[in-house]
Amino acid sequence: MPGPTTPIHDPFATPGALTPTGAEPMVRLEKLEKFFGSNHVLRGCTLEVYPRETICLIGRSGSGKSTLLRCTNFLEEPTVGSVEVDGLRIEADPLHARDKDHREKIRQIRQRAQMVFQEFNLFPHMKVIDNLIEGPVQVKRVSKDEAIATAEKYLHKVGLMDKRDEYPARLSGGQKQRVAIARALTMEPKVLLFDEPTSALDPTLVGEVIMVMEELAHEGSTMIVVTHEMQFAREAADRVYFIEEGTFVEAGAPEEVLDHPQDERTRRFLSRLLSSGAAVQR
Amino acid sequence: MSLSGPQQVAINENLRISEPELIVAEIRAARAQESRRFRLVFGLTWGILIGLLVGSLFAAGKIDVAFLAEWGPYILGGIPITIVVSIFSIAAAIVFAVLGALGRLSIRAPIYAVATLYVSLVRGTPLIVQILFIFLALPQIIPATAGIPVIILAIFALAFNYGAYMTEIFRAGIQAVPRGQIEASGALGMTDSQTMRRVILPQAIRIVIPAIGNEFIAMIKDSALVSLMTVQELLWRAQRVGQSNFRSLETLLLAALVYWSLTIVFSIVQDRLEKRMAESDRRI
Numbered sequence: 216m217p218g219p220t221t222p223i224h225d226p227f228a229t230p231g232a233l234t235p236t237g238a239e240p241m242v243r244l245e246k247l248e249k250f251f252g253s254n255h256v257l258r259g260c261t262l263e264v265y266p267r268e269t270i271c272l273i274g275r276s277g278s279g280k281s282t283l284l285r286c287t288n289f290l291e292e293p294t295v296g297s298v299e300v301d302g303l304r305i306e307a308d309p310l311h312a313r314d315k316d317h318r319e320k321i322r323q324i325r326q327r328a329q330m331v332f333q334e335f336n337l338f339p340h341m342k343v344i345d346n347l348i349e350g351p352v353q354v355k356r357v358s359k360d361e362a363i364a365t366a367e368k369y370l371h372k373v374g375l376m377d378k379r380d381e382y383p384a385r386l387s388g389g390q391k392q393r394v395a396i397a398r399a400l401t402m403e404p405k406v407l408l409f410d411e412p413t414s415a416l417d418p419t420l421v422g423e424v425i426m427v428m429e430e431l432a433h434e435g436s437t438m439i440v441v442t443h444e445m446q447f448a449r450e451a452a453d454r455v456y457f458i459e460e461g462t463f464v465e466a467g468a469p470e471e472v473l474d475h476p477q478d479e480r481t482r483r484f485l486s487r488l489l490s491s492g493a494a495v496q497r
Numbered sequence: 498m499s500l501s502g503p504q505q506v507a508i509n510e511n512l513r514i515s516e517p518e519l520i521v522a523e524i525r526a527a528r529a530q531e532s533r534r535f536r537l538v539f540g541l542t543w544g545i546l547i548g549l550l551v552g553s554l555f556a557a558g559k560i561d562v563a564f565l566a567e568w569g570p571y572i573l574g575g576i577p578i579t580i581v582v583s584i585f586s587i588a589a590a591i592v593f594a595v596l597g598a599l600g601r602l603s604i605r606a607p608i609y610a611v612a613t614l615y616v617s618l619v620r621g622t623p624l625i626v627q628i629l630f631i632f633l634a635l636p637q638i639i640p641a642t643a644g645i646p647v648i649i650l651a652i653f654a655l656a657f658n659y660g661a662y663m664t665e666i667f668r669a670g671i672q673a674v675p676r677g678q679i680e681a682s683g684a685l686g687m688t689d690s691q692t693m694r695r696v697i698l699p700q701a702i703r704i705v706i707p708a709i710g711n712e713f714i715a716m717i718k719d720s721a722l723v724s725l726m727t728v729q730e731l732l733w734r735a736q737r738v739g740q741s742n743f744r745s746l747e748t749l750l751l752a753a754l755v756y757w758s759l760t761i762v763f764s765i766v767q768d769r770l771e772k773r774m775a776e777s778d779r780r781i
Binding site for chain 1: 604675677678680681682683684685686687688691695696699700703
């Protein structure tokens, strides 16, 4: 299925404060649609993320925000549309999803777009340091010494150098997630994908993870973050996208979307979030 | 340990033990004593029952002690062979089982077909038929196999059979690894085979180790069947000595007691191993 030659642009996209002038988008999702069986989860999402930007995707559970993120690194194969990361473009091709060259392209995309999961998904049979070097050594074929040096740099960054030789089970939830972030960073990706990174955490441990993420955002990492942490969105996001029933309803600077929502659905979502206490300030 | 009121107070003051702590200590002592008594009675009952069983045979003059003294060492010499055959067979069976499980989980029709055929064929025929087939019928098809030492054929036969049963164990173990693990290694950019080798199998093996222990204990007993292939293990020696001297009672009784002891010993080893693994799981 040949894709359109001229890209479809994200009407909301404006380069972020840290984006170098004239930079092309780092991530470009075009007209993504996803069906689970007959369930139409994504209904044509177009999103452009510029280098050094942080984008927050918000919305109710089941709105499609996690699916959109998981389509970006092809953990879910989109039904229609295309994904481009750092100039590498893949057309959705669900009929040939298992083809060798398609899989190879997906692996290239995944190296560029590293994901941090809600449930951490650290490898329980490997020490922290081995969790970190697994990707670089096995996937990028980096030498073990070099991988260890990189891993230690990022372990230091997330403040867990003292847990280098522990097994994940010995860590708290917050520490596990910080290790998972370090594991993603050790791959030196072009963009980081966060899938509700604090939703599985004890409320007292959310802060330490958010702190690391804010630091990354302020340093100019390119990040797409699915989250319910409105405080983080306010602090760190260049743009917030509100997604409802698989389409972007509203997007813009965090103060616009979060404080002056134009759409009724955004307003209802935000007021429900506030009253449920999920947006409690840290 | 019952203390009267005044004494108890005195102890409390001297050792600074509070009354609840004292009660807890008393309960613990009582429980320990109960469990000691239970184990003692348990052991005695076993001893008496076994003593009666074997003793009555001796008392009735059915057991030729001199014969056993003469041939016992030869029969017991089969123990190392039984153990070696069992260990090599279970190790080879694990290889068959991993391959079988990967085949059963394959999306490629021919691979899936081969794996299911293997499991179906082996599970659908008696082990004794498989053993006799490999020993007696295989050389008719491939004459070269006649030259292979019987112990190798025996290990192959047992491993081939157990591998089919253990295929299901490994399949379940692989499927018990959480989906998030596969997603995480995929998201790093690992290939499917890297994910299987580096992430899924190491965790699946941990999951199936207790089940492998059970299979090993069963294997010790089933290894007796390779006496049909003239492997000179425990049962083969017992049979040979017993039949040629018309003293099968003594030799089979000895063989049975040895198998029984071996299974008990390896059950204890397995128990210890599982406990150690449970501890290291707490660490991991």
